[in-house]
Amino acid sequence: MHYLVIEKFKDAPAIYQRLDEKGRMMPEGLNYISSWIDHHLKTCWQIMETGDFVLLEQWIDHWKDLMDFEIIPVHNSADVREMMKGKV
DSSP: OEEEEEEEESOHHHHHHHHHHHTTOOOTTOEEEEEEEOTTSSEEEEEEEOSOHHHHHHHHHTTTTTEEEEEEEEOOHHHHHHHHTTTO
16 A cells, blocks of 8 residues: 655754664565655655555654654555546
Protein backbone atom coordinates (compact mmCIF):
# COMPACT_ATOMS: atom_id res chain seq x y z
CA MET A 1 0.00 0.00 0.00
CA HIS A 2 1.19 3.49 -0.82
CA TYR A 3 0.63 6.54 1.36
CA LEU A 4 0.90 10.23 0.60
CA VAL A 5 2.49 11.73 3.71
CA ILE A 6 2.04 15.48 4.07
CA GLU A 7 4.46 16.92 6.58
CA LYS A 8 4.08 20.43 7.97
CA PHE A 9 7.53 21.49 9.18
CA LYS A 10 7.86 23.17 12.57
CA ASP A 11 11.64 23.67 12.33
CA ALA A 12 13.30 22.84 8.97
CA PRO A 13 16.93 23.27 10.16
CA ALA A 14 16.33 20.89 13.09
CA ILE A 15 14.67 18.36 10.77
CA TYR A 16 17.65 18.30 8.42
CA GLN A 17 20.13 18.18 11.28
CA ARG A 18 18.40 15.07 12.66
CA LEU A 19 18.21 13.57 9.18
CA ASP A 20 21.98 14.08 8.75
CA GLU A 21 22.72 12.60 12.18
CA LYS A 22 20.26 9.68 12.29
CA GLY A 23 18.97 9.11 8.76
CA ARG A 24 15.29 8.55 8.07
CA MET A 25 14.89 6.17 11.04
CA MET A 26 12.43 3.96 9.15
CA PRO A 27 11.60 0.50 10.48
CA GLU A 28 12.23 -2.53 8.26
CA GLY A 29 9.26 -2.95 5.93
CA LEU A 30 8.61 0.78 5.43
CA ASN A 31 9.93 2.10 2.13
CA TYR A 32 10.55 5.71 1.10
CA ILE A 33 9.63 6.26 -2.56
CA SER A 34 10.08 9.99 -3.25
CA SER A 35 9.40 13.46 -1.85
CA TRP A 36 8.92 17.10 -2.80
CA ILE A 37 9.35 20.18 -0.59
CA ASP A 38 7.89 23.62 -1.18
CA HIS A 39 10.19 26.60 -1.77
CA HIS A 40 9.50 28.01 1.71
CA LEU A 41 10.60 24.77 3.43
CA LYS A 42 7.27 24.49 5.24
CA THR A 43 5.58 21.50 3.60
CA CYS A 44 6.87 18.16 2.35
CA TRP A 45 4.83 15.70 0.28
CA GLN A 46 6.22 12.20 0.15
CA ILE A 47 5.18 8.78 -0.98
CA MET A 48 5.82 5.89 1.40
CA GLU A 49 5.07 2.21 0.90
CA THR A 50 4.27 -0.47 3.47
CA GLY A 51 2.01 -3.43 4.03
CA ASP A 52 1.74 -2.57 7.74
CA PHE A 53 0.38 0.83 8.78
CA VAL A 54 1.88 0.37 12.27
CA LEU A 55 5.35 0.79 10.71
CA LEU A 56 4.31 4.20 9.41
CA GLU A 57 3.14 5.16 12.91
CA GLN A 58 6.45 3.98 14.40
CA TRP A 59 8.39 6.13 11.92
CA ILE A 60 6.20 9.17 12.66
CA ASP A 61 7.01 8.82 16.37
CA HIS A 62 10.64 9.71 15.55
CA TRP A 63 9.62 12.98 13.88
CA LYS A 64 6.36 14.24 15.40
CA ASP A 65 8.17 16.74 17.63
CA LEU A 66 9.47 18.53 14.52
CA MET A 67 6.53 18.23 12.12
CA ASP A 68 2.81 17.52 11.91
CA PHE A 69 1.60 14.71 9.67
CA GLU A 70 -1.38 13.98 7.45
CA ILE A 71 -1.51 10.45 5.99
CA ILE A 72 -3.56 9.65 2.89
CA PRO A 73 -3.74 6.11 1.43
CA VAL A 74 -3.30 6.37 -2.36
CA HIS A 75 -3.25 4.22 -5.49
CA ASN A 76 -1.14 4.93 -8.55
CA SER A 77 -3.03 5.74 -11.74
CA ALA A 78 -2.18 2.41 -13.42
CA ASP A 79 -3.72 0.49 -10.50
CA VAL A 80 -6.88 2.61 -10.59
CA ARG A 81 -7.18 2.08 -14.33
CA GLU A 82 -7.09 -1.69 -13.73
CA MET A 83 -9.67 -1.38 -10.95
CA MET A 84 -12.00 0.58 -13.25
CA LYS A 85 -11.94 -1.90 -16.12
CA GLY A 86 -15.48 -3.05 -16.74
CA LYS A 87 -16.96 -0.48 -14.34
CA VAL A 88 -17.38 2.39 -16.79
